[in-house]
Amino acid sequence: MLNQKNFFIFFILVVIVGGLYALSNRDDSGSTTRSEGLNIDSWQSEKGAKVLYVFAPELPMVDVRIVFDAGSARDNGKPGLASMMNLLLDHGAGKWNTNQIEERFDSVGAQFATSALRDMAVVSLRSLTDEAWLEKALDTTAAILQKPKFVAEELERERKRVLVGLKNQKESAGALASIAFYKALYGDHPYATPTSGDEDSVKKISLDDITAFYKKYYVAKNATVVIVGAVDKSQAKTIVAQLVDGLASGEKAPALPDVQSINKAETIKQDHPSKQTNIMVGQEGKIRGDEDYFALYVGNHILGGSGFGSRIVEEIRENRGLAYSSYSYFSPMRKKGPFVMGLQTKNEQAEEALKVLFETVNKFIEDGPTEEELISSKKNITGGFPLRIDSNRDITEYVAMIGFYDLPLDYLTSFNDNVEEVSVDQIKDAFERRVHPDKMVIVMVGGEAKTGQTEESKNNSDSDKK
Amino acid sequence: MRLYQTVLFSGLISGCLLGTSVLVQANSNVHEYELSNGLKLLVKEDHRAPVVVSQVWYKVGGSSEYNGITGVSHVLEHMMFKGTKKIKPGDFSKIIKENGGRDNAFTGKDYTAYFQLLEKSRLEVSFEMEADRMRNLILPEKEFTKEIEVVKEERRMRTDDKPRSLTYEQFNSAAYVNNPYKNPIIGWMNDLDNMNVADLRQWYEMWYTPNNATVVVAGDVNADEVYELAKKHFGPIARHKVATLKPRKERKQLGPRRIVVRAPAQVPYLLMGYKVPVLRTVEQDWEPYALEVLAGVLSGSGSSRLPKILVREKQIVVNADVGYNMHAKYDEIFLFDATPAQGKTVEQAEQAILEQIALIKKEKVSVAELDRIKAQVIASDVYEKDSVFYQAMILGTLETVGLNWTVADEYLQRIKLVTAEQVQQVAQKYLIDDQLTVAVLEPQSMASKMPRQSNPNSNRH
Numbered sequence: 001m002l003n004q005k006n007f008f009i010f011f012i013l014v015v016i017v018g019g020l021y022a023l024s025n026r027d028d029s030g031s032t033t034r035s036e037g038l039n040i041d042s043w044q045s046e047k048g049a050k051v052l053y054v055f056a057p058e059l060p061m062v063d064v065r066i067v068f069d070a071g072s073a074r075d076n077g078k079p080g081l082a083s084m085m086n087l088l089l090d091h092g093a094g095k096w097n098t099n100q101i102e103e104r105f106d107s108v109g110a111q112f113a114t115s116a117l118r119d120m121a122v123v124s125l126r127s128l129t130d131e132a133w134l135e136k137a138l139d140t141t142a143a144i145l146q147k148p149k150f151v152a153e154e155l156e157r158e159r160k161r162v163l164v165g166l167k168n169q170k171e172s173a174g175a176l177a178s179i180a181f182y183k184a185l186y187g188d189h190p191y192a193t194p195t196s197g198d199e200d201s202v203k204k205i206s207l208d209d210i211t212a213f214y215k216k217y218y219v220a221k222n223a224t225v226v227i228v229g230a231v232d233k234s235q236a237k238t239i240v241a242q243l244v245d246g247l248a249s250g251e252k253a254p255a256l257p258d259v260q261s262i263n264k265a266e267t268i269k270q271d272h273p274s275k276q277t278n279i280m281v282g283q284e285g286k287i288r289g290d291e292d293y294f295a296l297y298v299g300n301h302i303l304g305g306s307g308f309g310s311r312i313v314e315e316i317r318e319n320r321g322l323a324y325s326s327y328s329y330f331s332p333m334r335k336k337g338p339f340v341m342g343l344q345t346k347n348e349q350a351e352e353a354l355k356v357l358f359e360t361v362n363k364f365i366e367d368g369p370t371e372e373e374l375i376s377s378k379k380n381i382t383g384g385f386p387l388r389i390d391s392n393r394d395i396t397e398y399v400a401m402i403g404f405y406d407l408p409l410d411y412l413t414s415f416n417d418n419v420e421e422v423s424v425d426q427i428k429d430a431f432e433r434r435v436h437p438d439k440m441v442i443v444m445v446g447g448e449a450k451t452g453q454t455e456e457s458k459n460n461s462d463s464d465k466k
Numbered sequence: 467m468r469l470y471q472t473v474l475f476s477g478l479i480s481g482c483l484l485g486t487s488v489l490v491q492a493n494s495n496v497h498e499y500e501l502s503n504g505l506k507l508l509v510k511e512d513h514r515a516p517v518v519v520s521q522v523w524y525k526v527g528g529s530s531e532y533n534g535i536t537g538v539s540h541v542l543e544h545m546m547f548k549g550t551k552k553i554k555p556g557d558f559s560k561i562i563k564e565n566g567g568r569d570n571a572f573t574g575k576d577y578t579a580y581f582q583l584l585e586k587s588r589l590e591v592s593f594e595m596e597a598d599r600m601r602n603l604i605l606p607e608k609e610f611t612k613e614i615e616v617v618k619e620e621r622r623m624r625t626d627d628k629p630r631s632l633t634y635e636q637f638n639s640a641a642y643v644n645n646p647y648k649n650p651i652i653g654w655m656n657d658l659d660n661m662n663v664a665d666l667r668q669w670y671e672m673w674y675t676p677n678n679a680t681v682v683v684a685g686d687v688n689a690d691e692v693y694e695l696a697k698k699h700f701g702p703i704a705r706h707k708v709a710t711l712k713p714r715k716e717r718k719q720l721g722p723r724r725i726v727v728r729a730p731a732q733v734p735y736l737l738m739g740y741k742v743p744v745l746r747t748v749e750q751d752w753e754p755y756a757l758e759v760l761a762g763v764l765s766g767s768g769s770s771r772l773p774k775i776l777v778r779e780k781q782i783v784v785n786a787d788v789g790y791n792m793h794a795k796y797d798e799i800f801l802f803d804a805t806p807a808q809g810k811t812v813e814q815a816e817q818a819i820l821e822q823i824a825l826i827k828k829e830k831v832s833v834a835e836l837d838r839i840k841a842q843v844i845a846s847d848v849y850e851k852d853s854v855f856y857q858a859m860i861l862g863t864l865e866t867v868g869l870n871w872t873v874a875d876e877y878l879q880r881i882k883l884v885t886a887e888q889v890q891q892v893a894q895k896y897l898i899d900d901q902l903t904v905a906v907l908e909p910q911s912m913a914s915k916m917p918r919q920s921n922p923n924s925n926r927h
Contacts, residue, residue, distance in 0.1 A: 058514045059514075059848055059851055059852060060848055061845075061848050061849060061852070098768075098778060099769065099774055099778070101768075102767070102768030102769035102773075102774070103769040103834075103838070105767075105768065105769075106767045106768060106769040106770075106838045106841070106842060107769075107834075107837070107838050107841055108841055108845070109841040109842045109843075109844055109845025109846065110845070111845075111849070126849060127845075128844075128845050128848055133841075133845075157778065157781055160781070160784070160807060160808045161777075161784040161785075161807070163808060164733060164784045164805060164807065164808055165784070167732045167733050168732055168733040168805070170732050170912070171628070171629055171630075171730075171731050171732050171733070171912075172627075172628070173627060271913075272912070273730035273912055273913070274622075274626075274627040275622045275626050275627055276619065276622045276623060276626075276627055306563065307559070308547070308556060308559035308560065308563070309556070309559060309560045309563055314556075317616055318555075318556055318612070319612070320612065321611070321612035321613065321614075321615035321616050321619075322615075322619070323616070323619050324616050324617070324619040324620035324623055325623065344619065344622075344623050345619060346618075346619065346622060376560070376563065376564055379563075379564045379565070379566060380563040380564060380566055380567075381566075382566065383564075383565055383566020383567070383585060383588075384566035384567060384568065384585070385566070385585075386515055386516045386517045386585050386586075387517050387566070387567070387568065387583050387584075387585070389515070390514070390515035390517045390854065391515075391852045391853055391854075392852050393852055393853070
């Protein structure tokens with residue numbers, strides 16, 4: 001009965017004409033404001049958390065998001081640890097057990113969630129601002145953040161659930177392709193392993209690992225707190241104090257290692273009993289705050305980042321009917337996140353589609369975009385600004401990103417100007433320097449993968465059977 | 467409660483199920499108009515942000531179809547982007563993009579809808595092009611030939627390569643016999659293989675006319691100005707005769723049905739569902755609301771019974787959900803889906819769910835449970851206003867399935883009025899063995915049927 005859920009469900013129930021467009025939006029950013037400029041107020045909490053606050057009085061609700069630099073990049077040889085710890089956070093805290101925590105949130109219609117990505121571990125709360133209801137939701141969240149119990153039985157149960165989830169994941173060629181892609185691209189870098197871990201690693205996670213991880217990373221100096229909603233600044237300060245002043249001050253997580261560029265092409269093929277082959281092609285991409293950020297962003301918008309009209313979608317789908325979903329994206333992260341091009345197509349035409357994909361990207365790098373394409377993309381990006389921040393949910397997400405990655409507070413308001421400044425030559429130059437189709441990881445997972453029995457494919461299919 | 471947990475109990479249903487009402491909530495400030503050609507216009511003013519969403523809903527979808535042409539509504543939806551006398555194939559989306567907008571479309575069981583999200587001053591761009599493609603679609607053969615392949619790829623992606631989706635598809639075709647809900651929205655592959663442009667042209671002529679459409683606009687607009695704009699662009703389109711459908715009321719089920727789906731998979735999966743009425747088909751109109759509350763008692767948030775008892779306490783399943791859509795056109799399924807825990811079987815999962823159903827029938831749900839659901843509905847009522855798109859969705863869905871949009875305004879109040887006795891009564895009346903359909907996914911080996919090819923050039927086809 002929660003509307004967000006219903007909203008997603010809706011998209012599952014119906015069939016949509018466009019491809020997986022959302023994928024291409026990862027790189028998006030918004031700008032301006034509701035009307036006159038998004039006003040982000042920022043300060044440090046008493047214990048050293050970074051706070052960002054936006055006053056949004058229109059609806060009687062508030063979104064709170066706490067982001068820790070505690071994603072799976074911090075797993076440190078124990079893949080799945082960050083995710084498991086994050087998952088267990090609300091399974092018993094303070095004087096409440098799991099059932100009581102769930103009841104407390106549900107009884108006031110609050111929506112509480114946790115999640116872990118590669119860079120970030122996220123704790124989020126949405127609540128009405130009704131005083132009693134908000135207080136109950138905040139009390140509960142505070143206990144979860146500050147006094148998680150990490151009970152052995154809860155770990156064992158959730159571990160089993162995660163293991164079933166990991167097993168289930170193997171039904172999906174797309175999920176397998178993604179795992180293989182990150183593994184090949186990132187090698188020894190902490191981004192290499194899947195956020196949820198694998199079956200072996202998840203089995204090994206201990207309660208001590210969980211507790212130690214929490215103590216090290218869920219600390220004030222490693223936290224970014226975002227508040228968006230109908231609370232004034234003094235209320236926002238009270239909320240921050242309530243949620244994170246009870247955390248240890250701690251230390252900010254150390255810098256992650258740089259990502260090594262891949263220096264040769266590598267093709268990985270995995271057999272899968274699917275009708276389609278899932279193709280992912282790519283290399284290391286860019287960081288948040290990258291010097292080429294906007295040239296690559298606008299360039300990718302033209303290449304394959306904006307659905308219909310972008311080159312990959314035109315070549316793969318519109319001109320040839322090869323796939324429903326085809327795309328390219330940069331996923332900017334703390335260290336270089338991936339640049340990915342991908343699609344799914346029936347096994348028989350996988351090689352053909354791959355060829356078209358490469359032809360398209362090669363031509364784009366060689367010739368750059370046309371002036372018309374650039375003008376058209378700029379119109380789309382700048383003209384669509386208001387849409388990107390038309391909800392508190394969007395604003396919360398963007399502001400959390402700005403805070404977590406230490407981007408300037410005017411990042412959104414200056415976004416349009418930065419886009420307008422990009423020229424055809426800059427895009428061409430940035431793509432030539434940064435994107436190398438002859439040194440990419442190519443992953444193909446599907447039926448009849450005509451594998452040459454490479455070392456890689458053996459390794460992957462072996463790990464597949466674990 | 468967990469809106470985005472990383473680990474994936476995939477899916478289809480766990481998503482589609484919590485489906486209790488796509489349509490929660492109140493919608494004051496809705497302005498309703500009707501053009502002389504029968505086109506309905508609903509405008510919801512929301513001045514929070516300088517944006518507008520425009521949606522055109524047609525009363526046609528999967529449930530309008532019949533054997534041999536399943537999927538035609540959805541294929542036509544794709545072809546609606548392939549050009550009119552004025553707009554070249556593909557240009558619709560490009561023009562919207564140039565205007566800073568986003569556009570897309572979706573096909574459901576009971577509707578086909580097209581939408582654009584734009585900065586508020588660009589609404590006219592949407593109206594002009596939507597009015598154009600309401601009657602002037604070309605349907606070029608050349609475009610169709612490519613696009614039908616795209617749709618087949620879509621089917622492979624969404625259904626054929628997803629064991630759980632496949633199970634759901636088979637479930638529906640077992641649960642329904644003569645009602646069109648038995649067919650997948652995307653269509654059977656065999657029907658897609660045999661579809662042609664003439665089928666689409668006929669479908670377009672049958673359904674795409676102003677008197678079968680509802681335009682919904684939400685955002686930072688003035689309702690009367692939108693009305694004027696609608697008259698200008700949609701007004702000149704002549705009214706046409708709309709096709710009529712035979713009722714195809716599902717025949718009464720006379721006993722439980724069970725099917726097994728064998729497909730390459732890793733994890734077993736259970737779907738079980740009971741035929742239940744919806745707002746549009748019911749005699750006692752409190753019943754769908756009671757079913758909605760029942761769904762909320764059982765699942766949908768962390769403290770509801772299935773996650774609490776079956777997942778956390780008994781550890782029989784790793785997830786279990788319930789879905790019910792009270793705003794469908796025809797009788798729906800009150801659907802349970804579950805994934806057994808390690809070492810547990812689908813039979814045990816089914817038994818555990820049946821026990822929970824028996825308990826609901828035997829003992830009234832508690833005041834605390836009812837209060838909790840009411841609190842969640844009160845909160846959702848506010849949260850959903852954070853999205854203009856969602857607000858427009860609600861209005862469009864209600865109007866298109868043949869309910870009035872004012873039903874949304876009543877929702878909160880009607881949920882509040884549901885009593886523990888009523889929840890018990892609908893469980894006793896509808897969650898009965900005779901109305902049950904069960905589908906079980908029995909995982910088969912994932913190993914390829916063909917041996918690994920060592921010759922990189924070999925290709926079976």
